[in-house]
Structures are given as C-alpha cells and as structure tokens.
Amino acid sequence: MARVTVEDCIEKVDNRFELVLLASHRARMISAGSPLTIDRDRDKNPVVALREIADSTISPEDLKEDLIHSLQKHVDVDEPEAEAVPMIGAAPAANDDANVEFDRMTEEDLLRGLDGLVPPSGSDDDAD
Numbered sequence: 001m002a003r004v005t006v007e008d009c010i011e012k013v014d015n016r017f018e019l020v021l022l023a024s025h026r027a028r029m030i031s032a033g034s035p036l037t038i039d040r041d042r043d044k045n046p047v048v049a050l051r052e053i054a055d056s057t058i059s060p061e062d063l064k065e066d067l068i069h070s071l072q073k074h075v076d077v078d079e080p081e082a083e084a085v086p087m088i089g090a091a092p093a094a095n096d097d098a099n100v101e102f103d104r105m106t107e108e109d110l111l112r113g114l115d116g117l118v119p120p121s122g123s124d125d126d127a128d
Contacts, residue, residue: 008054022060023049025067063104 006019013019026049030036037057040048052058 005054007048009050012053012056013060018064019053021067022063023053025070026052026058026063029066 009019009023010016013022025047026034027045030045030048036048036053038048038055043051053060054064
C-alpha cells in the first residue's frame with residue numbers, strides 16, 4: 001500500500017526528499033494528536049501521512065509552512081521603525097546645521113587647564 005501511495009504523492013510533491021520531510025513532519029503531527037483527514041485503516045502514521053498527501057486532503061504547501069515554522073528558533077517580527085517626533089513647543093528649524101557652534105580650545109588653554117588640576121588626595125596608607 002505504501003508504494004502506491006508514494007507514487008501518488010510524487011504527482012503532488014515533485015522532490016522525493018521534500019516528500020519525505022513533509023510526510024515525516026505530518027506523521028509527527030499525527031503522533032502528537034493532530035486530527036486525521038482520512039480513515040486510518042490500521043495503517044501506521046507515516047503511511048497515513050503519505051495517503052493524506054496523495055489524496056490532497058492536506059496541502060503540501062501548508063505542511064511546508066508548518067515544517068518551516070516548527071524549525072525556527074527565533075521569529076523576527078517586522079515592527080515599524082520609530083519616527084523622530086519633534087519636541088513639544090520647539091519651533092521647527094529650517095536649517096539646524098547653520099546654528100551649530102563648536103567650542104574651540106587651543107593647546108595652550110588645555111595645558112593651562114591640566115596644570116591647574118590637583119591630584120586626588122591619597123588614602124591613609126599613602127601618608128605613611
């Protein structure tokens with residue numbers, strides 16, 4: 001019975017490897033308690049899965065999507081990106097780049113500032 005079923009399934013799923021993947025996934029679903037779409041007739045789960053595919057009671061595309069979903073560890077959710085929201089009460093600036101000013105410091109000013117720094121006071125152990 002299974003040989004005829006495999007030959008019937010090849011008409012629905014061209015690739016034999018993909019057929020094996022889909023039928024085994026469906027057989028696992030049946031073992032987990034998924035409802036059958038055909039009569040069992042004392043067949044085991046892999047044969048029932050092949051018969052379901054051959055009789056087109058279950059779509060190979062749906063099985064493929066379910067198989068892919070079951071193998072995914074992390075599902076990316078497409079969320080809209082946060083839009084830049086202007087601050088309340090802030091007037092929209094036409095050209096923000098023109099209003100930007102940078103503080104300039106010469107090397108001499110930097111050295112004078114470093115000379116004025118006092119090293120942190122040491123602990124009691126340093127005093128000995």
